[in-house]
Amino acid sequence: MNVDERLPSEAELADQFQVSRSTVREALKRLAAQNLIRTQRGATGGAFVRRLSYDEAYAQHITTSTLLLSMNAVDFQTACEARFALERACAPLSSARRTPDHLATMRAEIHRQAQPGLSDERFCDSDVAFHRALVDGAGNPVLSYQLAGAVEAMQPLMNMITFTQRNRDVIIGLHTRIADALEMQNGADADAALAELTTYTLTLGEEAMEARARR
Amino acid sequence: MNVDERLPSEAELADQFQVSRSTVREALKRLAAQNLIRTQRGATGGAFVRRLSYDEAYAQHITTSTLLLSMNAVDFQTACEARFALERACAPLSSARRTPDHLATMRAEIHRQAQPGLSDERFCDSDVAFHRALVDGAGNPVLSYQLAGAVEAMQPLMNMITFTQRNRDVIIGLHTRIADALEMQNGADADAALAELTTYTLTLGEEAMEARARR
């Protein structure tokens, strides 16, 4: 079945498979839920094979990853390690290919992170946006897609951390160093800064876990 | 809603939302298709919130990634670059943590790849199995999950390549070098070998594309 090809009508399918139209409809709803078909009403309507769009797959991947992490109690350390390992894979590509647009986004998010009175949640939002710009800088949509799951799904875990001003200063410093390195096209330093950010984030995570355990 | 919590019965939902039971059922089928609920028949039956299992999410991620690559005509170079960049992110972790089991799997697949008369398709299967062992060696399920999409979804693209004996010898040599490096816990050399494998695979891909264009 090729993209945009039309499936037989519900009545025809019901007849063909010797089931009722209700049953056919439930099956079609299943396919629709998986974004495999779209339905259209009217005379020339019906169910059509759908092209899986990048944006939909991206959103779905994030949802699934987030659910997977939260429902299976993946620990902070494992998720964090995976996230930064993958991001570091992007660093050399991103330092070679990042556009002024990516750099501008990163600078803007750093500026936002430094604003006083920013809630922890907003700080995390901005953090995700910063790292997404870093990943997108590699200019490889497949990479961006695969990493979306790791970066965005970490956000609920990151939200458990309380970011003190001191914490934020350290993170902002490393973010600045990463942005600088990418601007200078210095992949090695970007990688080094990401490595530091990894260990620092792991430390923060451990502290948050301990604080949570004491409560 | 927590895991294993029960939703109201179809009749209750229909009553609550003032729609017919058919409509409720179609909606429930949608949720079931997304693996969000499971239904159970009988007296104490109903729809229950489902824990998203790692294996299901893994399988779904591969399916979606494969569809995304094939339906959106992602070029070989982009997919290949993403795949190897991500794999290289695993190399240091895998060289530190790989178990004898992972090494044995890699050796076995290398042996299989050297067998004469192996079809191109089987060679690709084995290649994927080898790289999966490499990734799993990092001992991070989140990493394995995220990489599954990149590694497995590449397979259809890899299957377009015709592997001559000479090609295979080069790849097997690099695979052996990777396995040796992991065994010696030499992350740097594993990374270097993966880098070589990246450029070599890209070359093969380009040749295959040219051959296909000439036809």
Added chain:
DNA sequence: GCGCGTTTAATTGTCTGACATTTTAGACAG
């Protein structure tokens, strides 16, 4: 009281037929 069939009730699964809604294609008048 305890074990063991039997019944009963609740729930999902399926079928049937009907009607509403939407959309296109074609007939028809101007």
Added chain:
DNA sequence: CTGTCTAAAATGTCAGACAATTAAACGCGC
């Protein structure tokens, strides 16, 4: 040729019925 109306085709929704399945309640002998 153009605009309008109508018919047909398709999905969307509804109501009601029955089948299938499962667990709990019941009754009964012991």
